[in-house]
Amino acid sequence: MCDPMSMATEAVRSSAQHAWFSDEVQSLLPKLYGAAVKLCRDRTNAEDLVAEALTRAWAKLPTLADRGTFQGWLFRILTNVYISQYRAARVRPEEEYLGVDAENFSIFERIHQPILLWWGNPEQEFFDGLLRSDLQAALDSLPEPYRSAVVLVDVYELSYRDAGAALDVPVGTVRSRLSRGRALMQKHLWQYAGPGHGPAQGKGERE
Amino acid sequence: MKPTSITSCEEAIRVLAEHLDHELGGRLEAELNAHLETCRSCCSRAEFERELKARIRGLGAEPLDQDVAGRVQALLRSFADTPTP
Ligand SMILES: [Zn+2]
Numbered sequence: 001m002c003d004p005m006s007m008a009t010e011a012v013r014s015s016a017q018h019a020w021f022s023d024e025v026q027s028l029l030p031k032l033y034g035a036a037v038k039l040c041r042d043r044t045n046a047e048d049l050v051a052e053a054l055t056r057a058w059a060k061l062p063t064l065a066d067r068g069t070f071q072g073w074l075f076r077i078l079t080n081v082y083i084s085q086y087r088a089a090r091v092r093p094e095e096e097y098l099g100v101d102a103e104n105f106s107i108f109e110r111i112h113q114p115i116l117l118w119w120g121n122p123e124q125e126f127f128d129g130l131l132r133s134d135l136q137a138a139l140d141s142l143p144e145p146y147r148s149a150v151v152l153v154d155v156y157e158l159s160y161r162d163a164g165a166a167l168d169v170p171v172g173t174v175r176s177r178l179s180r181g182r183a184l185m186q187k188h189l190w191q192y193a194g195p196g197h198g199p200a201q202g203k204g205e206r207e
Numbered sequence: 208m209k210p211t212s213i214t215s216c217e218e219a220i221r222v223l224a225e226h227l228d229h230e231l232g233g234r235l236e237a238e239l240n241a242h243l244e245t246c247r248s249c250c251s252r253a254e255f256e257r258e259l260k261a262r263i264r265g266l267g268a269e270p271l272d273q274d275v276a277g278r279v280q281a282l283l284r285s286f287a288d289t290p291t292p
Contacts, residue, residue, distance in 0.1 A: 015287070022283045029279060034269030047275055051282055058286045108255045112248070123255050127262070135266055153228065154263045160230050179224060186259075 021061060024070055025054060031156070032078060038151045039082045041140050049085070053078040072162055079148065079166040086144065098180060105187040107194070126194070134193035138185045146181030149174055154182075213238040219249045227257055 025032075032053075036046035057077050064073055111122040142150060145167070152163040153174070160174045167174065210218040213235065219242045225231040226239050243250045 018287050021286070025279070025283060029276070030268050030271050033271060033275055034267050037269050038266070043275075047278060050275075050279065054279065054282060058289075107259075108252050112251060112255075123251070123258075127258055130262065132266065135262055139263070139266065150263070154260055155267045157264065160228070175225070178228075182224070185263075 017061065020067075021058060025057075025074075028071060028074065032074065035075065035078060035151060035156055036082075038139065038155060039079075039148060049078065049082055053081045056081065072158070075152070075156065075158070076162075076166045079152070080168075082148070083167065098184065102187055103180060103183055105183045105190070107186045107190050110190060111195070122195075130189070130193055134189060137192065138188040141188045142181050142184055146177050146184060149177035150181040150185065153178055210235075213242050216242075216246060216249050219243070219246065220252065223249070223253060223256060227253065227260060 029050075033046060033050055036049045036053075037043060040046045040049055053074070057074055060077070064070065107126065108123070111126055113122075139147065139150065139155075148167060149163060152158045152166055153160065158166065160171045164171045164174045169177075210221060213219050213222070219239055222231055222235055222239055226236060231239065243253055
């Protein structure tokens with residue numbers, strides 16, 4: 001244990017490990033911080049969340065078997081910290097029936113009408129008028145547990161399985177949260193960025 | 208919930224999200240692809256949902272301000288003194 005030779009080897013390994021960890025974290029940071037901002041909806045809390053997740057990740061690094069899975073592993077830790085925080089705050093997001101209109105809301109069904117198709121391409125016009133800030137507001141409007149499912153799968157492209165592991169729920173729950181979350185997002189977009197709002201205004205009159 | 212076979216637009220729409228998420232696979236995936244090739248309405252819907260998903264994905268990158276980058280760098284440096292157990 002106190003053999004100076006093995007302690008020196010230990011120090012070298014640890015410093016190589018530290019350099020590797022630092023490099024990986026720095027390259028993933030914009031993504032990691034982005035996910036934290038989307039989960040917390042607040043930059044200060046997001047910074048604290050990232051710091052806490054990185055501290056845990058460094059402590060748990062020896063349990064990471066395959067370095068190729070680092071990104072998913074780090075996202076899972078971030079999500080776990082986030083979930084444990086809102087649990088600690090006694091916020092208990094529940095799956096709830098949102099009503100038939102919200103559960104199935106589809107922008108496509110609203111705009112893909114024969115009468116509108118006469119006048120051009122309503123889908124394209126919808127996208128032309130859609131701003132990044134509209135999308136961000138729609139995502140922020142989602143309550144938990146729907147927001148984290150949409151953030152992980154739609155923004156960060158996790159598989160249902162990985163999202164389920166990160167959120168500690170079965171794949172079927174990920175699927176239903178996504179479905180409700182996306183419908184709610186579309187409803188929000190329709191209300192705030194649909195035809196008749198912002199840059200999309202007066203589309204019908206344009207030649 | 209999930210249909211066992213795609214014989215209508217309603218059933219196609221029910222599995223569309225999983226298809227766009229690359230989570231469908233198997234026979235339903237093949238049947239849906241066949242349906243999308245022959246049904247203009249479902250094909251347009253698939254295009255629409257795919258585009259919307261791509262726009263949402265575009266929200267991913269968050270501009271890092273110097274404070275955050277600096278704080279994380281300081282944190283990482285402090286880990287050098289606390290080797291992993
Ligand atoms: Zn169809």
